[in-house]
Structure formats: C-alpha cells, structure tokens
Amino acid sequence: MTATGGQTRRSGRLRPGELAQASVMAALCAATAIIAVVVPFAAALSLLGTVPMGLLAYRYRLRVLITATVAGGIIAFLIAGMGGFMTVINCAYIGGLTGIVKRRGRGTPTVILASLVAGALFGVAVVAALTVLARLRHLIFESVTANIDGVAAVLARFPDMQGAADRLKSDFATALEYWPYVFFGSSILSIAFVSLVGWWALSRVLGRLLGVPDVHKLESSADSAPVAPVPTTLHDVRFRYPTADHDALGPVSMTVEPGEHLAVTGANGSGKTTLMLVLAGREPTAGSVQRPGAVGLGKPGGTAVIMQHPESQVLGTRVADDVVWGLPPGMSTDVHRLLAEVGLDGMAERDTGGLSGGELQRLAVAAALSREPSLLIADEVTSMVDQDGRDGLMAVLSGLTEHHQMSLVHITHYNDEADSADRTVNLSGNGGAADNTEMVETAAAPKATVNSSHRGHAPVLELTDVSHEYGSGTPWATTALRDITFTVNEGDGLLIHGLNGSGKSTLAWIMAGLAEPTSGTCLLDGAPVSDQVGAVALSFQAARLQLMRSRVDLEIASAAGFSYRDRDRVVDALAMVGLDGGLAKRRIDQLSGGQMRRVVLAGLLARAPRAIILDEPLAGLDAASQRGLLRLLEELRRDAGLTVVVISHDFSGLDDLCPRTLHLENGVLMPASTAAGGMA
Template identity: 40%
Template sequence: MNAAIQARTRGPLRPPELAAAAVFGALTAVLAVVTGLIPVGVAQVLVALPIAFLAAANRMRAVVAATLAASVVAVVAGGPFAAAAVVVLAGVGTLVGFADRRWGNAAVLVVFGGSLPGGVLLAALLVGLLWIFEETRILLLDTLVTSMQGMARAFEAAGAGEQFLDAVARTTEFLRDFWWLWIGAAVVVGVVGTALLCFGVFRMVAQSSRRSSASVTWPVEDRAATPAPLPVALRLVSYRYPDSRNDALADIDLTVSPGEFVAVVGRNGSGKSTLARILAGIAPTAGLVDRPGPVGLGAHGGTVLVFQHPETQVLGRTVAEDLRWGTTGDIDVEHLLTRVGLAGLADRATEDLSGGQLQRLALAAALARAPKLLIADEITAMVDTDSRIALIDLLADIARDGTAVVLVTHLDDEAASADRVIHLEQGRIVPSPAPPPRRTAVAAAPPPEPLPILELRGVTHTYAAGTPWAHTALRDVSLSIGRGEGVLVVGANGSGKSTLAGILAGLHRPTHGSCTLHDTPTADLHGAVGLVFQQARLQLQRPTVAEEISDVAGLPHTDRDYAAAVLHRVGLSVALAERPVDRLSGGEMRRVAIAAQLARTPRVLVLDEPLAGLDVAGRQELVSILAHLRTVENVTVVVISHDLHGMETVCSRTVVLDNGAVVDDGYRAVAE
C-alpha cells in the first residue's frame, strides 16, 4: 500500500530546519551589526530580509530559533538596544514571510494591516517607557531643544529672517510639549514603512529567484513511523515539472527489491535524475508508486540520496562533524571514512577537501544512516579513475550487504557492475541501444614555437595558514605555458588540481611564489584568464543565458544579439539566449559557462573537470569545441581533469600532480 504522508506541524526542529535557522540567524546578526554602523535608516530593512525568507518556507519555531540566536549575538556586539532592534525587525520579517506564503497577491494588504497595529503597539510601549523614565525623557528632549537652538543661531548668523527663526522656535516648542505625539507617529510610520519596503524587496528577490527554477515538492513524513521504502513498484509513472510543456518521465514501469544493484543509464536530459527523485519520494504527476511504508528520506533505515554535486550535502565544519550531522546515535567515524577511502581525515576542514573527497564524504554520511535504499546520482563524476572503480565496487558491496542501490550514470562500464540496467531515452524506458561507433581521435600537436605567456615560479599554497587547520595544497610548483598550447593537468583526488586552477585564474594568490600572465600576477588581472568551474551551475548567476553572457562580458545592458553570436561560437542554438539557466541540461550549462568566459576574450581558458557528468555525445561536442578554440582561435587551453577520454585531441602536454607537487611535465601522449 502507499505510505501515508502527512504535514508535519509539530515536534522538534528537524536537521534541515536547524540548519536553516542557524544560517539565517547568523546572517541576521551580521546584518544587524553592520547596518548599525550605517547612518541610513533604510539599511535596517536588510536585517528583516533573512527572517522573511526563513518564515516563507519554515515553521514558526525555526523563526523563533533564528531570532533568539541573532539576538544573543546582537547583545554581545551592540548591547540591549541592538538586540531589541533585531527582535522588532525579525517580527517585521516574520510578518512579510508568512504573509507571502499564505496570502499570495493579497500579501501586501496583510503586511500593511499587520504592521499598523504592531507599530501602534511599539509606539505605545516606547512612549510609556519614556513617560516612566522621566530623567531619560528630559535628557532626550533637552538634547533635541539644544540642537534646534544651535541650528537657529547658525541660520541667524547666516542672515535668516525673523519669520524663519520664529518658525524654528515654534517647532522646537511643539516638539518639547507634544513629544509623545511625534515620537509615537514616527515609530508607527517607521514600522509600517519598513514592513512595506521589506515586502517590496522580498518580492523582487523572490520572484527573480523563482522565475527560472522548476521547483519540486519533497514529501514531509511522520518521523515517528518506521521507514519501509522497499520493495518499491512504479506503475505507469509520469512526471512533469511545473511550467513545463513536456513530461520529464512517461509511463515508467519499474520495481526495485531489497539488495538489488540497479543502474539507470541515459543521455543528459533523459530523465535519470527525475526517476531518482521519484524513488526518493517525490509524488508523480501521474501513475502509482507502491511501497509498504514511508520512504524515510534521510532517516535511519530509510532512503538516502547522494547527489552529483556534494557541496549541497556537506554541512559540517569538519569531516567528523559532517558525518554526525543529523544522526541520533553513536557512529563509527573512522570505519565509515576507511570504507569510502577517507581514512585519517576526520579532523580535516570540509572546505579544504577536493571535489572527489567531498563526494566520498557525502556517501559516508549517507551510509551513517544504515539505509535500506541508497540512490547515487552521478556520484563518480568528480573522482579520478581509480577512485571511480573503488566507489562502484563499494556500491556493489553495499548491495550485497542487503541495501538496495540505484546508480544513475551515463557510463556503460559503471552500469556493467549492476545486477540490472535500465536505459532511459526522452523520459521512457527503452531497450538497450547499440554501442555508438568509435571515432578515430587525431592527436593534438604542440604549437611550433610556443611563446610563454603563463608562468608559475615556486608556487606553494596553504589553506588556513598559521592555524591548527593549515593544509598545504601545492608545493613548489613551477610551470611555463605557451600561447595556443593545450595542457592537461591530471592527478588523484586531493593532489591539488583545483587549487592550481584557482591560482592560474587569479582566484587565489599563492602563499609563496608567483603566477603571472605576461609578467603581471594573475590575481591582479580581470578577465584575462577565464575559468570554468567543476560545477558550471555555480558560476551561472543571472536568470537567463543572454543576461549571464552580457553580465560576464561587462556590457551595460543585456545584448541578445551579442549573446547569440557567442553561443554560436560554442555550437549552441541562438534560440538558447532567452532560456532560463535552470532549464539547461548539464552539457548546455557547461557550454554556456564557456561561452560567458569567451565573451571576455581571455588569453587563457582554464577548465576544471569539463567532462564531468556529460554523456558520450556531450563529451564529443565539448572536446570538438575546445580543440577548435585552441587550434583555430589560438586560445591557450588548460584542462584540469581525471578523465582522459578525448583529451588527446585538445592537449599535447600532460602535467601530473601528486600530493601538491609536479611529478611529471612532458609532451607525451595524453591517452597513455
């Protein structure tokens, strides 16, 4: 039978709610302290915004927790008056968030109607306190009168007439005699104005962020119920994302039993990740999902989902802290870390981990919950070849221990380790396709006379230098890269490849040594070295493709014709310029990120794991684009990767990193 899912409106805060309360509470406290130093009243609206966003998506007790945390910090940093301001502005933010969530288009009226009595109540409280504490009131009014009199004398010295001075004197007398009226009115106007302004800013930001995202609703289950996610049967299941005209999945019939190792294979955009979400508890738009009990997403003995990008799942400050996040009992940290290949890293700061190490940590955190169903969505995309083989073997071992494993992948060799392979195409299950014909690769040749343009001399880089958490990622690296050269940088996870990419692009200034482009430190340049991140989505910051390209290019406005021309340069349709970035496939995001960097006409293009998460066709297209940029347009291309397939047509030189040091730098065949 179907698991009963009910709204959770009571009970203690869940780990995601605690995380949200902590983050938004800290942000509120920081803004309260910073805006307290800004002599502009409008800046105080910023303090209410984090609570407004928290209230728009969470329970009241999460809002209360965040407000209390922010108030404690405000007391320490600014005293009781700062804490009082945080409480008042948090109340404004709470009103804005809940009004937007419950009343939609009528929310502005609710904000006005709710802030008006709140302002009157706060005004009455303040006037009452000034009435009781007479000495404070007298001091306040005497200061005001003295200021007004000083202003009158200044105007008199400047030649102001008697009529103006008389008006200032009458105004001063009114403010002194009717202090309760103008102070109360100012408080009411301030509260109502702050609430309306906060609502306007909130709506503007919220609409901008929602415009390009196709959101899904994860189920909220009764955590007291025992998870029973397996066996799970999908019967004629279809799913269509909000605002989409086509089904992402259609007529899916699939059963997953305990202890099975199932691989789901297909091209980018075929519906693999959507199927993983359905198995993890998302309700289909059509069809039936039958399981014996609650899916138990994230619960002990339930279902765990490990995503392609581990940054979205790593929450702890250290590796051990992240493993314990959200768990209720004792866990064997060292055993879990050893099992996923992270032995000895329990005390390592999570921000110092490489992409592959973060992926292993996310898998270890999933195993800490002893799941019945483990769904791995492209988890090998960011790891080296040896680590990829080890992770697939680990997933097979987990399945043999009784946990059902569903692996989403586009690599046939990974799928071969599974008990059963499900092929998806355009959202439907299809028979196993014939293998694509192998293309003969033409090895790239080095430039005839490469003129050195990018120089690294004795580069050493240490994260958190001078602290107990110091970690040296690069050690005495010296390289010379020529104009129009293609260089492949390889190495195991944690060898320093991503740190090297950041230094080449000028994101990091080396702790020791130098990295220069034509004798100028790359950290002092802007746009001369383009960098495409491992996760291309993280660097696409604007709502649409045209806005992203125009913004990165530094144009004062969105130039759709220019964006279309740049898209054509990387083999994308010009019609893509108007598409929201969240509606792009993984391969399209990667090419849009490259197009945006090319719009800055860089001399060097650095790509960090450009093939990660791409299917065979996407890899071939991207490799062809990079080869064209290098050989035809003479762009220097540096590829940071553990995936060598196809790179021989782009790069003629391989640099090998090991433990932060260059152990090989030669013009040998990339595919060797």
C-alpha cells in the same frame, strides 16, 4: 543525507531541515547586520538582511523565524554590540511581516494595519521603559536636545532664519513636556514607514526569487503510511517540470527490487536526475509508481539520497556530528563502525572543512547508512572526485547491498561503475530500454610529458615562483601552492592534474586573475593577469555557480557582452558547443548538469577570450558529450589558435587536446622526470 523543504508547516519541534535553514539564514542576516553597523555609511545595507528572514517567514513556520532571529541576534550582539542586535531584530520584523503577509496572499493594506499595531505596541513599550528608567530618559532628552540645538545653530547662520531657529528650539522644548505622546507617535510613524519601505523592496526580491523554480529540490512526502519504499514499480511514468513544453522523463517502466544494486545510465538530459526525484517521492505527471508503503525520505528504514556535490549535504562541523545529524530522538548508531565501513576509520573528530572531495562523499554515505535505509540513491557521486576517491567510493558502494538489507540505485556515466551493478537501466530511449549510449571509459593518469620550462610559440601566461596561502597571517593559514613556475604559450594545450586538494582549482583562479598569489607573479601577455580580469576565461568546476541569469539566451548574451535579442549570435554560440538553438528560451534550472556546463562554455567562447581555463570540464558529461566537447576544443586550438588549459582528474581522450601535461602534488609542481616516475 537528505534535505526537507518546501512550504510544509507542521507542529512540533524543529526538524533537521528547518534547523539547517534557520542556521544558514541567521548567519546571512547577522553578517549583513554586522557590516551595516561596523562599516561607515553602510547602514542602508541592513535592508539586505530582510531577504533571508523574509524567505524563512514565507516558506516555514514562525518557530523557524524566531530560531533564526535568536541565533542571528546573539551573533550580531557579540560582534557588533547592541546596534547589530537591533538591526537583526529589525530585519526579522520586516522580513517576517512581509513573508507572512505574502504567504497568506494579503497585500499592502494588511501591512499598513500590522505596522500600525506593531508601532503602537513598540511605542507603549518605549514609554513604559522611559517612565521607569528616569536617568536614561534624561540622557536621551539631553542628547536629542543637543542635536536640535545644533540644527538651530545652522539655521541661524542663514539670513532671516534666526526666528525659525528660535521657534524650533522653543517648540521642541514644549514637545518634551508631552514626551510620552511624542515617543508613542514617533514610534508608530517610524515603524509604519520602515515597514512600508521594507515591504516594497522585499516584495520585489521575493517575487524574483519565487519565480525561479527549485525543480531539483527533494520533497518530503506527507504520506502517513508505514515506511516501505521497496520494491518500487514504475509503469509508464512521465514527468514534466512546471512551465516546460516537453517531458523531462519517460515514459519509463522499471522495478527496483529489494536488495539489488541497480545502475541507471543515459545521456545528459535523458532524465536520470528526474528519475531520482521520482524514486525519492516526487509525484509523476503521468503513469503510476507503486510501493508497499511510504517513501520515508530521510527517515529510518526509508529512502536516503547522496548527491553529486557532497558540500551541499554535509552539515556537521565534526565528522562524527555529521553522521548523526538529524537522527530522530532516541535512535542511536555506531558512528565508529560506520566510519570504518566507508573508509574513514579514526576520523570521527576531524573537521569536515578539511576533508577531500572523496572523503566528503564517503561521509555522506556514512550519514545515509546511519538511518538504515531500505533504498539508497547515489546520483553521480563520483563525478567530482579524483580516480583514487572514485575507486574508494566504488569499493564502498558495490558492497552495500551485501552488508545491509537495502537496495542501491546508482546513477552513473562510467562503464566500470555500471558493470559492478546487478542490473542496468538505460534511459537513452523512450521507456528506458535503449542500449545505444556509450559509457565513459576510465583511464590511467597520464605522465608529465614536458617540464614547466617548455618554450614554443609566444608566451601567453607566465607564472614565476607563484605561491598562495589561505588565511595568511592567522593561526589557520594553509598553504595551497608553493613556488609554481611554468609558461603557457600561444595555442598551447596544457593538462594540469593531481589529486583532490592538490591546489588545482586555486591555480586556475590565479591564472584567470580572480585571485592574486601570496607571492610570485602571474602575467598575461607581460602584464599582471589580475589587471585584465575577463581576458582569460574560466569555466568553474561547479557549472551551476557560474550561471547567473534565469534563461539560456540571457546567460550567453550576458557572458559574451551582446544583446540577448541577437538570436543569431545566441544560436551560433549554442551550436558551437553542440547544443540545439531551441534551448535558448529554456530556463537554466531546467537543464541537466552537462547542459549547464556547455552553456557556460558557450558564453565564454562567444566573447573570444585570450585563453580559456577549464576546471574539470568533463565532469557530469556522458561519453558522446565528452567526445563532442573535446573535438570542439581541439578544433578551436588547432584552427583558431585558442590557448587551452584543462584542470582535470578525468584523462580519457585528452591526449590530442593537451599534448603537454603537468602534475601537481600537495601544491608543488613536480618535475617531468619525477612526475613520470611517480605516475607510472
């Protein structure tokens, strides 16, 4: 499936991308509003709800903002009552006003004028409503009068303040005689004040967010020509991202022929993802791209893209719903046939939240095929799934060009995947003609070599009868781990492997102290690891989620706890993971996936952790980067005594780093003998 975005605002019904954005932002605003109403003294948090609404108003049509407001208001009303509903309305008003004013390049005077008009309209509505609803008016008068009497009583307790207290009550009683003017004026003043506060706060947030370029965003083309993306010919194509000082791609000359299966390979940072963007319609900064018609991104018969992280493109709650999400009105597809083709036969009614990584990727393939694309681009789609999932995906992908009238461009690091293509383009050298990049070798899963009671040097991490259940106590409770017991010793190298969904990532979070087990204990140097968060470093499976700063040097310094002005330490940290010091000033969003992973590792190692847990550390890395990273970790383990735990479904080359191997199956740690027999 593909996403449309950007600031394109067209007339007509909501497009799938707009509807998806409205849904997500409505949920965020509603959640903020509910917290602000339900949690005591949290009303100020309602300002956070203006951020998603402001982004919608800035980037999309007014219709998208209205849709999000209606959806968010209904959710908040059902959970938090009228207070939640009015909070969403307020967030939509402030966010919408700010976003629209910013989009049109206006400033504070426009906000003041708009807020005065809005306040006047609101004031007229309030006066009209209270004129008709007399009983409600009297109730409000009595409530406000009681509050004023309370304030007056407090004032009267102070010396010489009795007169002021009597004057307050007298003046308020007089003001109530002119209540239409009071309510009209207070409406204008309150809305103007709230609008200016919201404008000031949200302007700064939007300024920060808009300053972060979404460089890898797919963009829908405005080309109105008939859809015909292949054959595609690139001639001396170069691409440079905004504010970058070098080309991310090129020069590249290549052709994608109708009906061919083309593999694209190359080292991390060689421009593979950038090439995907160009093939999907991004205009190059130099060179030319020739097609017989429009790219048709996401359109029937056009171009479809399957991304590395399937969670980012699965929108339906049911499998069948996701397959047809965003199809044009009147277009039908045989959902069950497509699901059977990708190996998901009989799963149409399954909840997408319960699918494994490999199943999610197959679902993404089915959703792409529902549009009958002429060009399908698969960007590192197997890097986040286990070997079984990878084999299943490749069985599907390798046969697509035989069963469909389409071209397939598959971006990959794996040698066996590239070998299944009709032709390979390597981006390692200028022009994409080099063939000196080694491909990642696949390997069979290792057997469990040592059972969990292994004892060597002093224990660092000790897990005893650890079990974990998500949604404990609810009808949706799911057991992720059960009775896990093992020890990780000083300087140990331990590989924990298992299929997707076996509980590996949950175990990693518990060992890092970021989650507490439902039962059992996880100790670091004899004390609960949850009380020592940070002492065990954890590298996430999705490296981008761990990068919180805008620039490489800021990220490393923040993670390690020193000043980013200490350039020598930043450069040393980068060198430690095989990155050039020149990357220090690079924006995070200008890095490749493999570079992001190594930047995360640089920040973690620079703070000298007691142990380090690497969740799928080899995913997305080319062969040379994998080899360099493993060599670095082996040296740190051997020479510095670093304790390393690797959780991975990639096994090639891990023998020296991880002499010990444990096997997880359905949340249970298998004994050495059982695992050995099962994995042989």
